[in-house]
Amino acid sequence: MSMFQLPKSAFAADDVLDVHANGAIAIEASTGKVLYAKNADTALGIASMSKMMTEYILLESIKEGKVKWDQEYTPSDYVVKISHNTSLSNVPLRKDMKYKIIDLYHAMAIYSANAATIAIAETIAGSETNFVKMMNEKAKELGLKDYKFVNCTGLNNSDLQGMYPKKFGGPTDENVMSARAAAKLAFHLVNDYPEMLKTSSIPKMVFHAGPGEDINMQNWNWMLPTLVYGSKDNGVDGLKTGTTDFAGSCFTGTAMRNGMRVITVVLNATDSKGKSTKSSRFDETKKLMDYAFSNFTVKEVYPKNYQITKHKTLPVLKGKEKSVKLETKEPLRLVVQNGEDKAYNPVLELNKKKLDKDGNLLAPVKKNEVVGKLVAEYKGSKDYGYLYGQKSASVDVVTANNVDKANWFVLMMRGIGHFFANIWGGVTSTVKGWF
Incomplete structure (x- = not known):
């Protein structure tokens, strides 16, 4: 396993917010101003938060015309096999069906469907291995530090049944990223492709896997206003959860209140006793969001x-x-x-x-x-x-205005003026010296 991971009870004694997470950060989304940070530069497990990078590359590919939303994909043997692993977050995909990219995107962004994510990677890059190369290159391009992508989903490679991209990691490796790097990725995702919030804010959707096989997808972001940990006025509309044994309970969240957008990240969030629970990542995110919105305002200073x-x-x-x-x-x-x-x-x-x-x-x-x-x-x-x-x-x-170059006559007269001014200055200094 990666050497980057910290012990799962690394809480800071001087943390005024008492955020129970190994790494955390809160930023204002339009300026990138950091409002709070705790161990924000150590690479830790991020699990399915990795899909934010897959999403970014997909949206970029759509914008550049390399991929189309209504483009159809026929599942590879790899994707079919992973999609029927019921121990993972998935929608079942069939070899005899074709699926539109828009539907696979919804399955990835809303339901964190892993096989659908690999399908998107294969569509864009031909293979997951090629796509992971793109992920690491895009991370560098966006100025991220303290990261490593070994697959496109955020699963542990051991979950990929021997079919993981072997060029980037071993059989039990997993994606890692610092809280700051995750915040940078979310910052670019929200600002470069704000339309993605329309998808990340969908609480429920049906995926048509095949004849008579409709899958009810509930968003794993339970802080959305109509879901179990949400409230009608919390402003939450994204972004991505992540959970593995290695990473713990993770969440990159974003919310808009009174015209200000905040992005938060918690890595390995736990309760006060150091135990990972279904609510821990949302409880710790709520602390960060409430602190940010209660204590900071975006103002036009000049x-x-x-x-x-x-x-x-x-x-x-x-x-x-x-x-x-x-x-x-x-x-x-x-x-x-x-x-x-x-x-x-x-x-x-x-x-x-x-x-x-x-x-x-x-x-x-x-x-x-x-x-x-x-x-x-x-x-x-x-x-x-x-x-x-x-x-x-x-x-x-x-x-504030143009200044044209003076003509030769003006420059000459200025020169003469400076000449006599210097003479007069010398004379007055001499006269003063007599007295």
Whole structure:
């Protein structure tokens, strides 16, 4: 088994939320601001949360026209065999039937159907082995760290009856990922393909496996408003659960309340006694979501066209005007903790490559030319930073107007003016020296 897994009772003594999970994280979904983190960078088992990557690659393939929703798939012997393993989450697939990709997608996203997931992998890449290669490559492309995919489902390879992709792992290996990496994947899934939430929020659906063989699929995300651990106002509409003996009880959740979306991850969630239960991953997720929505708000701290005090202009060399106005290109939105509205300072960071050694822009200058960025510098006591490591939020600072280059006559007269100004400055200094 993978060396990444932590002992199943690794709780932090200083965890103010008392989150019972080996790894956990909560982020705001539009900015990637981390609101809470616990052991977020250790690779742990993720089980069927792996299907988020399969889903991402499928949605990307649909967008690029490589696969179509109404495209039909005939099950391979591998897929048929796995689909009839009733000890796994599955819908039974038949060799004499053809299934549309949209239906296999629903089975994967709603019911965590494992054979349907392998079917999607085979459709996209020809084989699960080729698809797992794509999964690892996509993870790197998305900037994930602390991960390893050995199959497309999140099952332990021992459940694949000897047919697992042998290029990526051994007979008992399993997918691993850190809480932060899972949050990054969910962040991209929600922001790049928000339409997927229409599927992840479906509580129940029927899958037509064959003549007279309809399967009632209930979403394993029991926090959806109409299911057993849900409530009508919790805002939960995704994403993916996962459970194996190795990974424990896992869940990547997302919810929208009052215009703010939060993404949470818990890995090996347990009750207070360290026991994994049906409700533990949802209980710990509720802690994270309630904390996030009760303590943080997305606010526009600096509006579009904002000018920084003492930095409203920038000198321009050889221009018709001697300076150009600066302003923010877009508004700067921040996730602000309650009571910390004034915990940020606006700081201008200029792009030195745009300036000469004396800090001047060289004419001509075009309107909306990016010359730097406005950084919201946090002055509070505790901050988890952002999902991708940046410490502060920022927005581009641009020139507010054009500055044409001055003609030769204007430049000459300025030169003469500077010449006599220097002479006069020398004379006055000498005269002052007499007294």
